[in-house]
Amino acid sequence: MKSIVCVKPNEFAVKEIKAPILQPGRAIVRIKRIGICGTDLHAYRGNQPYFTYPRILGHELGGIVEEIGENADGIRSGDQVAIIPYLECGICIACRRGKTNCCTEMKVIGVHQDGGMREKISVPVKNLVKTAGLTLDEAAMAEPLAIGAHAVRRSFLTKRETILVIGAGPIGLGVMAFAKDQGANVIAMDINEERLGFCKSWAKVDATVNGLHKPLERLEELTNGDLPTIVFDATGNVKSMTKAFQYVAHGGSLVYVGLVKDEISFSDPEFHKKELTLLSSRNATREDFDYVLETLSAGEIDIDRYITHRCQFNEMIDQFEGWLLPESKVIKAIVEL
Template identity: 65%
Template structure:
């Protein structure tokens, strides 16, 4: 079978490998769609935390069950599925409290272990989500959307409150969409006006703020001087994350959805005086995946514009570098395997 390996930063290689064989507790998945995400880009560029080379990337996956070595309740050969790519230990303090998304010994497909940028992949069957009624495209997008849904669930948003989402990339867009689902008044912030326009169109955000054009003044104006009560930073940019401490209201919350390979500092007197709640939001749980499946089945989130670029597995290597340029205007890229 064909697979693409990231051998070292800025170096992909197409390989031929043996088709994997599932053990008891696993399923063989014929991969049909692979979403390209920020983790893949960071790994390719050499700045992804918790990462070693060589590695087969890819964890936003959909496909069909091709083989099960045993009978599994609720699953059968031929089922269309999405993959929960976070392999938790099941034994640590986080897992025992239901927070499998932040397991102390987490192994994520495409990061800590081989991912799905290949024609077949073996996955524990308890990490599969049936996606009957959805398209293969929708099924592959459940994982990135679940990250946004998890962050919104962490924030416990109340209807009508002002929510600021910094970063109008794929994850930030998901946060915006699910914050709107909760009834928030959503403000999108980015440095790119085209992305802000897209956020207004796709996520139906209420207001836009360009981060390079006096954002404090604009936020003060939009919130009648009170500032947003919930702020998400989905940029994965250290400067943005440090600036984001300025934006929450007194008594507000700041949630870091993005991840950066560096230290983050903030002004403690300001943080203390506001009595801010600072949260990290990592990955997602099955609860979030199920919520996204239900939302997609309701038809309230349209992915036809969200997925902006496509290619095949055999054409991915020359395309990948092109997608990294701002001129490519990528919102979300996806790999098709037929």
């Protein structure tokens, strides 16, 4: 069967590989949709932490079960599914505490082991979620949206709390949408006015801030000098993540959703003065996937506008470089099989 392999930074190749064989506790899924994530873009450019080459990318996946044995979840051949790409060990300290998303031996499909840019994939049955009633596009988008949902859940935000989301990419947009769903007053920050407009129309944010135009003053204006009590940084940009400390209210929290291959420093006196809480948010859990799928089933998220670019599997290599360009205005690209 055909696969697309990232052979080394800045190089893809189509390769023939063996089709997977059904094994106990696993299922064979025919891939129908592959979302292109920031992780894929960083891996292609050689900037992704915890990464080795060659690698088959792709972890935002929707497909149809082709082969499966008897299982407690009642999943059958022909069922449409989303794939939870996080393969936890189940026995480490994090897993024992229910934090499977940050397992000490975490293996992410498409990052630590080969992913879904191929015709079929073998995955543990426990990592499948049935998506009956949803589109294949929605099934594939469950994963990036679950990242945002997990960050919101981890922040413990409360209704009517004023929060700031920095970065209006796919993950940041998900954070905004789910924070709104939880009743927060949401401010979006980005340096692209067109993208900020999308935040208003798609995520229904309450206000926007251009990060290039005196953002601290604008935030103070919007919050009567208080500043947001929770700040999410979904940029994966070290400068943004460093600056984010100054935007948090006294007694507030800063949540790093984006990951950067760098070191971040901050002023300890300022950190202590505000008694800030600093959190990271990694991956997602089944609970987050279930919540996202319920939200999608209720028609509360417009996936058609969230996905801005698409192509067929045999066109992806030619299209990929263009998706990296700012002028392409990609929010989310998806590959069809």
